[in-house]
Amino acid sequence: MRAHLKRLKSGHLLLVSHLFLFVMAGAFVPTFFRSKGIDLSFIVLLSALAAIWSVVMFFLVSKFEMRTSLAIGHLCHACMFFSLVLLPTMIALVAYAILLGTTFIIFWIPLNTIFFRSSQRQTNAIDSAIYFLTGGLLAVIMPPLGGYIITDFGYTWFFSIVAGLYLIMALIVWIKVEKEKIIALSRVCITDYKKLKTITFLDGSFHFFKASIIPIYTLLFITTEKNFGWFLGYLGLIGFIIAIFLSYKSDKKQKRISYIMFLFILMSLSTLSLVLAENISVWIILVGIFTVIYNISSPFRVAVTMDAKKVDLQFWKSRELFLNLGRSVFLSVAFVFFYLKIYWPLFVFYAMLIFIFPLFVKYKLKELN
Numbered sequence: 001m002r003a004h005l006k007r008l009k010s011g012h013l014l015l016v017s018h019l020f021l022f023v024m025a026g027a028f029v030p031t032f033f034r035s036k037g038i039d040l041s042f043i044v045l046l047s048a049l050a051a052i053w054s055v056v057m058f059f060l061v062s063k064f065e066m067r068t069s070l071a072i073g074h075l076c077h078a079c080m081f082f083s084l085v086l087l088p089t090m091i092a093l094v095a096y097a098i099l100l101g102t103t104f105i106i107f108w109i110p111l112n113t114i115f116f117r118s119s120q121r122q123t124n125a126i127d128s129a130i131y132f133l134t135g136g137l138l139a140v141i142m143p144p145l146g147g148y149i150i151t152d153f154g155y156t157w158f159f160s161i162v163a164g165l166y167l168i169m170a171l172i173v174w175i176k177v178e179k180e181k182i183i184a185l186s187r188v189c190i191t192d193y194k195k196l197k198t199i200t201f202l203d204g205s206f207h208f209f210k211a212s213i214i215p216i217y218t219l220l221f222i223t224t225e226k227n228f229g230w231f232l233g234y235l236g237l238i239g240f241i242i243a244i245f246l247s248y249k250s251d252k253k254q255k256r257i258s259y260i261m262f263l264f265i266l267m268s269l270s271t272l273s274l275v276l277a278e279n280i281s282v283w284i285i286l287v288g289i290f291t292v293i294y295n296i297s298s299p300f301r302v303a304v305t306m307d308a309k310k311v312d313l314q315f316w317k318s319r320e321l322f323l324n325l326g327r328s329v330f331l332s333v334a335f336v337f338f339y340l341k342i343y344w345p346l347f348v349f350y351a352m353l354i355f356i357f358p359l360f361v362k363y364k365l366k367e368l369n
Contacts (some may be wrong), residue, residue: 011115012232024142041338050328053101073107073172081163124306128299147229155222193318204326221280268355
């Protein structure tokens with residue numbers, strides 16, 4: 001493990017420095033808008049708008065100067081949190097969504113390129129596991145801490161401090177990261193991303209089901225920032241230790257499909273079980289089971305796409321497009337269900353998507369075992 005961390009050092013430092021703040025502050029954006037009286041459906045719409053705007057940004061950005069892109073990304077993060085305390089609520093929601101969608105392209109594509117630069121087929125799963133484990137470890141500590149800070153000092157101080165720290169990080173990135181310019185033409189990204197478009201489209205929906213739909217739905221049961229922070233901390237680490245072990249075995253044996261088929265059948269059943277949650281105790285147990293399986297599956301979902309293509313900035317730009325197309329479509333569907341306050345069909349819908357995902361992987365990537 002130490003050798004892998006040493007190899008990934010530069011990208012890992014960038015990832016940790018960002019997630020240290022975003023895992024803590026971003027987690028409370030739903031509770032912030034909820035405290036302002038915004039309906040849960042419009043909080044879901046925020047994520048949908050971010051994904052839709054990122055698709056637009058995909059076609060607008062073809063040249064990436066790594067240092068500049070990362071610094072602008074941190075400036076966008078600072079503006080996101082400043083907007084929450086400076087703008088009227090609905091304008092802040094739209095501004096936050098547009099800035100968040102911008103970071104999907106301008107920030108995450110360079111960061112992923114740097115993080116996975118040394119990855120190869122024999123390390124794709126373990127590198128992906130470290131990538132996801134980083135957020136999982138921080139999520140154990142940062143959301144509970146954020147909940148206590150908000151309770152004691154309020155949202156204005158909390159978001160203002162986070163925004164200020166992002167401004168400092170933008171300066172540090174500008175000083176420390178070396179200049180490097182890479183061009184990735186949008187047309188080439190689309191045409192060269194063969195076999196992976198449908199897989200990545202579906203994968204995008206899974207990410208935001210766990211990152212957005214479950215936390216937002218949880219606000220039906222949990223109303224205080226402290227309890228919400230502890231709930232997110234509870235979800236943070238579950239399953240990632242097992243994920244590290246299975247990812248290592250997968251890299252050794254190169255048997256991705258066998259792991260994915262088993263995990264996604266279990267994840268589909270656990271998603272379907274969420275329909276049964278009628279109180280907070282049952283919800284916490286069922287979401288815990290789902291999160292264990294989801295976290296274990298995360299490295300494999302990334303690794304199968306990395307195995308199939310050259311992993312460079314063009315790959316990450318292509319992947320970001322189809323991830324966000326999937327997020328746009330399925331979050332828009334989720335918005336309708338939340339607006340109508342009919343939730344159980346949404347869980348059934350996602351369970352079906354999860355069930356068919358490994359079938360698409362097996363069909364599209366027949367060379368993988």
